[in-house]
Amino acid sequence: MAFIVKKNIHGKEYYYLNENKRVNGKVKTKTLAYLGKTRKDAEKKAREIIDSKIKNANDKSEKFESTKISIEDLAVFCKRKGFVFPSGEIYGGFSGFWDLGPLGIELFNNIKQSWWKFFVQGRKNMVGIDASVISHPKTWKASGHVENFSDVSVKCKKCKKFNKIDKQELSYAKCGFCHGDLDKESAKDLNLMFTVQIGPIKEDSIISYLRPETAQGMFLNFKNVVNTSRIRLPFGIAQIGKCFRNEIAPRDFLFRSREFTIAEFEFFINPEEEKCEILDEKHLGLKIRILDAETQFMKKKDLKEITIGKMLEEKKLGEWHAYWLAEQILWLKNLGLDMNRIKIREHMKDELSHYSSATFDVDYEYSFGSKEIAGNSNRGVYDLNQHIKESGEKLEIFDEKTQKSVVPKVIEPTFGMERIFLAVLSQAYFYDEKRQNIVLKINPKLSPIKASIFPIVKKPEFEKIAKDVFDLLKEEWNVSHDKSGSIGRRYARNDEIGTPFCITIDEDSSKNKDVTIRERDTTKQIRVKISQLKDVLKKLISQEIRFEKAGKIFKGKIS
Ligand SMILES: [Zn+2]
Numbered sequence: 001m002a003f004i005v006k007k008n009i010h011g012k013e014y015y016y017l018n019e020n021k022r023v024n025g026k027v028k029t030k031t032l033a034y035l036g037k038t039r040k041d042a043e044k045k046a047r048e049i050i051d052s053k054i055k056n057a058n059d060k061s062e063k064f065e066s067t068k069i070s071i072e073d074l075a076v077f078c079k080r081k082g083f084v085f086p087s088g089e090i091y092g093g094f095s096g097f098w099d100l101g102p103l104g105i106e107l108f109n110n111i112k113q114s115w116w117k118f119f120v121q122g123r124k125n126m127v128g129i130d131a132s133v134i135s136h137p138k139t140w141k142a143s144g145h146v147e148n149f150s151d152v153s154v155k156c157k158k159c160k161k162f163n164k165i166d167k168q169e170l171s172y173a174k175c176g177f178c179h180g181d182l183d184k185e186s187a188k189d190l191n192l193m194f195t196v197q198i199g200p201i202k203e204d205s206i207i208s209y210l211r212p213e214t215a216q217g218m219f220l221n222f223k224n225v226v227n228t229s230r231i232r233l234p235f236g237i238a239q240i241g242k243c244f245r246n247e248i249a250p251r252d253f254l255f256r257s258r259e260f261t262i263a264e265f266e267f268f269i270n271p272e273e274e275k276c277e278i279l280d281e282k283h284l285g286l287k288i289r290i291l292d293a294e295t296q297f298m299k300k301k302d303l304k305e306i307t308i309g310k311m312l313e314e315k316k317l318g319e320w321h322a323y324w325l326a327e328q329i330l331w332l333k334n335l336g337l338d339m340n341r342i343k344i345r346e347h348m349k350d351e352l353s354h355y356s357s358a359t360f361d362v363d364y365e366y367s368f369g370s371k372e373i374a375g376n377s378n379r380g381v382y383d384l385n386q387h388i389k390e391s392g393e394k395l396e397i398f399d400e401k402t403q404k405s406v407v408p409k410v411i412e413p414t415f416g417m418e419r420i421f422l423a424v425l426s427q428a429y430f431y432d433e434k435r436q437n438i439v440l441k442i443n444p445k446l447s448p449i450k451a452s453i454f455p456i457v458k459k460p461e462f463e464k465i466a467k468d469v470f471d472l473l474k475e476e477w478n479v480s481h482d483k484s485g486s487i488g489r490r491y492a493r494n495d496e497i498g499t500p501f502c503i504t505i506d507e508d509s510s511k512n513k514d515v516t517i518r519e520r521d522t523t524k525q526i527r528v529k530i531s532q533l534k535d536v537l538k539k540l541i542s543q544e545i546r547f548e549k550a551g552k553i554f555k556g557k558i559s
Contacts, residue, residue, distance in 0.1 A: 014036075161249065233408060252371075286308045286329060469515065
């Protein structure tokens with residue numbers, strides 16, 4: 001964050017704009033600009049510089065090349081390459097369930113780790129948990145799920161398919177498949193929770209549910225976390241885990257399945273003390289495209305461009321809510337998702353969940369339509385109060401700032417991890433006409449395999465070096481050692497699964513102790529010493545340096 005400093009030189013005042021930056025774990029101060037000789041001038045000039053910095057950051061739109069692919073074709077591609085398999089396929093598949101394959105699990109883990117690193121580790125006001133998937137039955141009574149989580153199933157008059165509709169929307173809803181009219185007479189109550197029998201003997205057993213959301217795990221552990229962690233308000237409890245919903249019509253591949261992964265946190269704040277001290281220009285100046293409640297109320301779909309700061313001014317949300325909405329978008333950007341495909345949708349009053357007072361969906365423009373990938377809601381004090389009522393426990397925390405015990409209010413940022421996985425894949429999918437193969441342009445940080453190492457020809461001395469390089473790199477990353485087929489085939493194979501760098505060993509390698517690195521997206525090549533390879537690759541994967549600057553450009557043809 002930039003700040004103004006005053007320096008006294010020979011009795012005169014000079015003002016500068018400085019910025020603290022974290023470099024290799026150390027905080028370093030850098031002077032950005034000279035601001036003049038009076039405080040007033042300095043403040044004006046600083047404002048201008050910061051505004052233009054924000055503008056530049058927003059305007060610097062990266063170019064994303066992708067080839068439109070339907071959700072069905074994406075499922076075929078994912079199966080063919082080993083990302084995702086239909087669950088129980090040898091028995092004809094199992095609707096609504098999917099298995100991650102060898103590459104899929106790597107990509108999925110990388111997304112989860114990125115999330116955990118961004119939102120949990122390194123934040124002093126956040127801790128993580130991993131709660132059980134089957135919760136105490138009273139949980140779902142307290143949370144309102146047993147009572148409220150009952151949508152209705154309605155048959156479409158035209159296409160005859162069953163739709164899951166919120167009871168409140170029954171009067172005006174249309175078929176989600178064909179927009180036809182729904183047969184309201186056919187409406188039947190649904191319970192979207194999977195029932196489980198607890199105890200092996202049916203007569204002595206009780207009934208509970210597989211969790212339909214991870215949030216309750218955080219509320220159930222609120223007291224334990226407060227008592228065992230040295231945290232104070234405001235703070236968050238985070239979790240990534242499996243959830244289960246007995247969807248009536250699972251569809252769109254991983255998008256609407258019966259078993260899925262949620263990453264979310266409950267962020268607890270004092271209801272009377274909502275100031276967010278870490279909200280800075282990076283958040284306030286962040287530009288988003290929003291479909292706001294007023295526009296939807298007028299039955300229109302126009303997007304407005306607005307900054308988070310402006311949303312705050314218009315009182316669409318509170319400071320912490322704004323902070324986390326901005327951080328959510330910044331993480332998605334960090335993953336390499338195209339910001340031009342992200343939009344925010346504000347919920348209208350009548351569609352807010354039973355617990356929420358303000359909710360925003362974060363939608364991503366897939367090739368098969370704009371769909372929700374994340375959400376951000378203000379759950380208020382609803383959940384903790386419900387559990388206080390149901391359990392009789394005191395779920396409060398002493399706030400040192402106000403010297404009072406309070407039941408905190410909750411902001412809840414949520415992410416559908418399979419949906420983000422799909423967004424990453426569908427955006428990365430690119431058919432390269434020149435190469436005549438698919439190039440999966442995944443952000444190197446997320447790529448399942450970071451580098452593939454191969455000897456240019458099958459010769460023992462090349463293979464020995466390739467093995468040594470593989471051993472060197474495997475300590476750090478998931479790398480592969482590819483020996484079969486022509487070089488062209490091996491490049492194509494790696495392009496298709498998103499391996500960002502291919503490393504070839506040739507005749508010069510034994511002489512000069514160096515290798516050729518080929519970049520997936522451009523097919524450009526550089527020559528790098530083996531002794532520097534790990535360091536260079538680290539910088540390339542984290543995108544700290546540009547490929548051309550990472551080594552000596554190599555123009556020779558490898559084929
Ligand atoms: Zn229909």
